[in-house]
Amino acid sequence: MPKRRPRIVLAEAFDAPAVEKLRAVGEVVVLDACDEVHLKEAVADCDALLVRTRTTVTRAVIESAPRLRVIGRGGVGLENIDVDAARKRGIAVVYTPNASTDAVADLTVGMIIGLLRNISGCDAMVRRGSFWEARGGSCSREMSELTLGIVGMGRIGRAVARRCRNGFGMTILYNDIVSPGWLDFVATPVTKDQLYAHADVVTLHVPLTEITRNLIDAAALKEFKKGTLLINTSRGGVVDSLALAESLAAGTLAGAALDVFDPEPLLADHPLMLVPNTIFTPHIGSRSVAGLARMNDVVEDVVRVLQGRSPLYPAWLGEDDPIPP
Ligand code: NAD
Numbered sequence: 001m002p003k004r005r006p007r008i009v010l011a012e013a014f015d016a017p018a019v020e021k022l023r024a025v026g027e028v029v030v031l032d033a034c035d036e037v038h039l040k041e042a043v044a045d046c047d048a049l050l051v052r053t054r055t056t057v058t059r060a061v062i063e064s065a066p067r068l069r070v071i072g073r074g075g076v077g078l079e080n081i082d083v084d085a086a087r088k089r090g091i092a093v094v095y096t097p098n099a100s101t102d103a104v105a106d107l108t109v110g111m112i113i114g115l116l117r118n119i120s121g122c123d124a125m126v127r128r129g130s131f132w133e134a135r136g137g138s139c140s141r142e143m144s145e146l147t148l149g150i151v152g153m154g155r156i157g158r159a160v161a162r163r164c165r166n167g168f169g170m171t172i173l174y175n176d177i178v179s180p181g182w183l184d185f186v187a188t189p190v191t192k193d194q195l196y197a198h199a200d201v202v203t204l205h206v207p208l209t210e211i212t213r214n215l216i217d218a219a220a221l222k223e224f225k226k227g228t229l230l231i232n233t234s235r236g237g238v239v240d241s242l243a244l245a246e247s248l249a250a251g252t253l254a255g256a257a258l259d260v261f262d263p264e265p266l267l268a269d270h271p272l273m274l275v276p277n278t279i280f281t282p283h284i285g286s287r288s289v290a291g292l293a294r295m296n297d298v299v300e301d302v303v304r305v306l307q308g309r310s311p312l313y314p315a316w317l318g319e320d321d322p323i324p325p
């Protein structure tokens with residue numbers, strides 16, 4: 001009897017070369033809907049499930065897939081996958097942790113400069129015919145005068161620090177729960193309270209976890225130096241958005257730039273919509289041509305697992321392997 005070819009379910013789009021690599025090792029099924037009901041039905045006899053950002057792989061989905069050997073996430077954050085449920089079943093979870101690092105770091109630097117120089121505010125005033133008023137009201141500090149506080153000195157935090165220290169001469173403070181090891185730029189580790197108290201700009205690069213949910217809440221915001229700028233390109237849930245709106249309205253924070261919201265999209269009547277000195281982007285951090293292309297690389301690891309080889313970027317491998325931070 002011929003050996004059964006693995007069945008591979010794609011819940012979201014991957015590029016043609018990536019799909020070809022999967023077709024070389026199994027039968028590929030492309031879904032046209034990725035809600036839980038469709039997903040549970042589709043994974044019933046699948047060996048591999050591939051998702052990007054919009055699909056949530058719940059425990060119920062995992063429990064509906066008795067043959068599942070690997071879940072591939074084209075992207076960085078893993079909060080849309082119940083990694084714990086996968087671990088309990090011994091299902092490998094693989095992802096593309098390096099795909100978005102440069103794209104998110106670039107956007108973060110753009111947001112810092114955008115807030116500092118009030119680029120979108122000036123743009124709106126120029127369009128309204130208030131050219132001289134905008135110019136007269138505009139006089140900012142320079143990047144090299146500022147202290148940047150980085151919460152989460154992982155891949156993206158380090159890429160931001162490298163740009164801001166080596167490119168702009170900023171002073172870098174950072175906080176992380178694990179040591180980032182040797183750094184190829186000058187930066188000082190501090191506690192979160194020290195970081196909030198001393199940074200002119202605070203930028204968030206932590207994953208969304210039970211510990212980091214609402215990390216920046218009303219109590220944390222009270223510790224911030226008056227006039228601080230906050231950048232969040234990590235996950236919306238890391239910031240208490242109502243507390244942030246209050247802090248901006250009160251003028252405690254001087255501005256905030258957000259790429260991520262909870263929920264997404266930001267609701268039209270959310271108080272943040274009414275506060276000044278904000279820049280909002282629609283979760284575009286990872287959306288560079290090269291960054292999106294790199295997310296297709298997850299198929300390499302899916303193929304490796306299906307062939308019984310070790311994946312290069314496991315979030316979870318098997319019973320005895322730790323989940324990397
Ligand atoms: P990473 O795992 O390399 O770094 C995260 C760092 O945060 C780690 O060093 C970790 O130790 C640290 N950390 C975790 N909990 C912490 C805490 N309570 N206090 C301080 N530090 C803590 O991840 P990364 O590649 O740098 O990505 C960071 C996050 O950025 C991702 O988890 C994802 O949510 C987000 N992201 C957003 C976009 C976007 O489109 N805006 C794209 C990619 C990633």
